[in-house]
Amino acid sequence: MSGEVEAIPEPQPLDLPILYIGVVSLLIAGLQPLVLGGLAEAGRLSASGIGLAATAELLALGLACGVAAAVLKPTGLRAKLALAGLGHAACNLATLWVADAALIGLRGVTGLCAGVMLWSAVGMIARSARPERQAGIFVTVQTIAQLLLAALLPRMVMASWGVDGALVALAAISLTAAAAGLAAPREFAPLPKSEAGGGRLSPLACAGLAAVFLYMAFIVAIWVYLEPLAAAAGLDPGQAHDAVAAALAMQVLGGLAATVAGARLKASHVLIGAGVINLGLVTALSAYPSGILFIGLVAVFGFLWLFVLPFHTALLIGIDPSRRAAMQLGTAQLLGSSAGPLAASLLVGDTDVGAAMKFAAACLAAALALIVAVVAVMARRDPVAETF
Incomplete structure (x- = not known):
């Protein structure tokens, strides 16, 4: 344990505006x-630039969330979040030119603005009684929002106005955030103070944060190479899309399952059990199974992805009841998602997509x-204590 800590005087309840702002901050991830891809098709970004732009935005998002957790006080939230949302909207619009x-x-x-927005959602969750x-709830709503926009933007916006229409739509959503x-809320309750270790x-x-970083590196390293892996396993493009x-569908179910059953499960049991199952999934996928088996394994992978988050x-709260480690969760997850x-x-070479599986x-x-x-x-530190 990191030392005795004060209890949070008034645990932060689920706040819908904060939840919405956090969801908007991560829309770009999906x-x-x-x-x-639309910017590349429009000739405004090279193929290598796609990867650089994706990495720049997610890295900035994660770093800004972590720095905000370390230096920003949870007061004057309305002004801070309104400014971050306006900056996010302005950056999306400026991308047009x-x-x-x-x-x-x-x-x-754009990622820096989104990082401050995400900081508010992380702060709400870290201060929660549950x-x-x-x-x-957050990861489930976030995934559903990404799925809806990924389905609607190409059909309702990009079909007529191209990628510029998508950017304008995202700017409008940022304005609503x-x-x-x-x-x-005007402010959050301060985090409890630890009697040992100060603020470090x-x-x-x-x-614990390193484990989160590595888990997300594992997840996204597989995810971004999923279609080449499907092709290597002999699936046609239609099956790969399936x-x-x-x-994606199982991600939503995984998030819902965690929301419903989370209070009845110990985090250590879930994380270790899911880790073992995921090792089995990686082993099975590395054997390049064909057809329905490949799709089934990927579906389980998707379920565990959001169930574990x-x-x-x-x-992190079990390790550090002061909840300061939990405030760095978004940073660890996003940096892992970028680094993986x-x-x-x-x-990965031109033909060795299996190297992604080995790395993952x-x-x-x-x-x-x-x-x-x-x-x-x-x-070992406290054999009789009820740990996470």
């Missing part, structure tokens, strides 16, 4: 293929080892 290096830089600035439930900021994260908390659709919050595909891309398996094994080690240390 829409990058659509938006960046830039290309190449300027576009990549601007997407990074953080795993609020985290489950800025308006939601004016309805947010303990080595155990850092190990696998992606199955994974809320338990990251419970893990970036590192995998350095290993290594990340997963390391994450699982860290979680097992953290659980063992916590149990």
Whole structure:
């Protein structure tokens, strides 16, 4: 344990404006293929620029969320969130008139604004009396919103106005998030103070954050190479699309399952059990199964993806009851989501997409080892305590 801490005087309830702002901040994570691919088709971004722009935005988002958690006080929330939403809208609109290096830089600035927006949602969840439930609601609503926009934008906006129409639509959504900021709480309760360790994260908390980073690197390293992996397994494009659709549908079910059952499950059991199952999935997918088996394995992968995410919050609060580690959760998840595909891309050649699976398996094994080690240390420190 990181020391005795004060209880949170008034746990933060689920706040709909904050939930909405957090969802808007992460919409781009599900829409990058659509938006960046459209910019490339319009000749404003090269093929290599797609990866650079995606990485710049997600890295900036994660870093801004972490810095905001470390330096911003949870007061004057309405002004801070309204300004972040306005900045996010302005960056989406400004993307209409830039290309190449300027576009990549601007997407990074867009990520900075989104990071402050995400900070508010992370702060709400970290201060909750039932953080795993609020985290489950957040990831489920976030996934549904991404799915709806990914389905609607190409048909209702981009068919007539191209990628510029999508950017204008995203800017309009960001403006609604800025308006939601004016309805947010004026402030959050301060986080409880630890009697040991001051404001610094303990080595155990850092190990927990590293496990989250590695888990997300494992997930996204597989996800971005899913269609090439399907092709290597002999699936035709239609079957590959079916696998992606199955994974997305099961993500929603996974988030819902975590929301409903989260309070009755121990985070350590879920994280270790899901890690073992995921190792089996990676092994099976590495054998390039064909047809329905490949789709079924990917569907289970999608379910576990979102089912596990809320338990990251419970893990970090169990390690560090001051909840400061939990405030860095978004940073660890987003940095892992960026670093995983970036590192995998350095290993994957023109024909060896299987290297992505090997890299993902290594990340997963390391994450699982860290979680097992953290659980063992916590149990040894206080064998009779009820841990996470």
